[in-house]
Amino acid sequence: AQTVTQSQPEMSVQEAETVTLSCTYDTSESDYYLFWYKQPPSRQMILVIRQEAYKQQNATENRFSVNFQKAAKSFSLKISDSQLGDAAMYFCAWSETSGSRLTFGEGTQLTVNP
Amino acid sequence: EPEVTQTPSHQVTQMGQEVILRCVPISNHLYFYWYRQILGQKVEFLVSFYNNEISEKSEIFDDQFSVERPDGSNFTLKIRSTKLEDSAMYFCASGSPPGSITDTQYFGPGTRLTVL
Numbered sequence: 447a448q449t450v451t452q453s454q455p456e457m458s459v460q461e462a463e464t465v466t467l468s469c470t471y472d473t474s475e476s477d478y479y480l481f482w483y484k485q486p487p488s489r490q491m492i493l494v495i496r497q498e499a500y501k502q503q504n505a506t507e508n509r510f511s512v513n514f515q516k517a518a519k520s521f522s523l524k525i526s527d528s529q530l531g532d533a534a535m536y537f538c539a540w541s542e543t544s545g546s547r548l549t550f551g552e553g554t555q556l557t558v559n560p
Numbered sequence: 561e562p563e564v565t566q567t568p569s570h571q572v573t574q575m576g577q578e579v580i581l582r583c584v585p586i587s588n589h590l591y592f593y594w595y596r597q598i599l600g601q602k603v604e605f606l607v608s609f610y611n612n613e614i615s616e617k618s619e620i621f622d623d624q625f626s627v628e629r630p631d632g633s634n635f636t637l638k639i640r641s642t643k644l645e646d647s648a649m650y651f652c653a654s655g656s657p658p659g660s661i662t663d664t665q666y667f668g669p670g671t672r673l674t675v676l
Contacts, residue, residue, distance in 0.1 A: 481664070491651060492667075545590075548665060
């Protein structure tokens with residue numbers, strides 16, 4: 447079974463600094479998709495960034511970027527110039543194909559200190 | 561920008577009662593999903609729905625659960641006889657518009673279900 451592991455239950459960062467959240471996954475598939483979702487206190491699930499496994503180039507979305515290491519099955523999220531609004535629970539997720547279920551990690555609670 | 565909506569935002573029910581959670585997915589999406597998140601835990605997949613039938617379901621989605629797309633816009637999750645352990649946040653998601661080569665699921669704001 448596919449699993450997603452986030453080994454950091456909590457992380458903190460100073461405002462304007464950079465933080466990296468870790469995620470590893472286990473799969474025997476060669477093609478799949480990876481995602482980071484943000485869940486603020488409102489508990490809404492907000493897509494932050496996605497990565498297709500067949501693409502070697504790491505995805506970026508403004509201050510958010512990923513370091514995708516396919517051989518190592520690692521998918522970390524880097525948040526640059528952290529802002530107070532970035533404080534949230536961050537979930538890493540995996541899916542096999544278009545339409546298939548998302549498998550989530552346990553989440554990392556990010557605190558941004560002013 | 562289109563978004564997934566869910567009603568109600570909070571539902572309180574007595575154990576053994578039936579509840580129906582409602583969702584309006586994004587209009588041109590083809591896949592619909594239900595997930596749940598017990599407080600303090602990770603998000604768990606319940607069921608996916610495509611072409612008017614269940615395409616995949618998890619071990620959690622037993623006989624007390626059912627899904628339906630009663631019309632062209634709504635997508636519902638019914639829990640027939642609620643248990644205390646059904647208390648959770650339930651998220652609806654939709655994804656994969658026609659022609660899309662990516663699998664991005666967009667989530668609704670969730671319905672918080674409390675079973676007393």
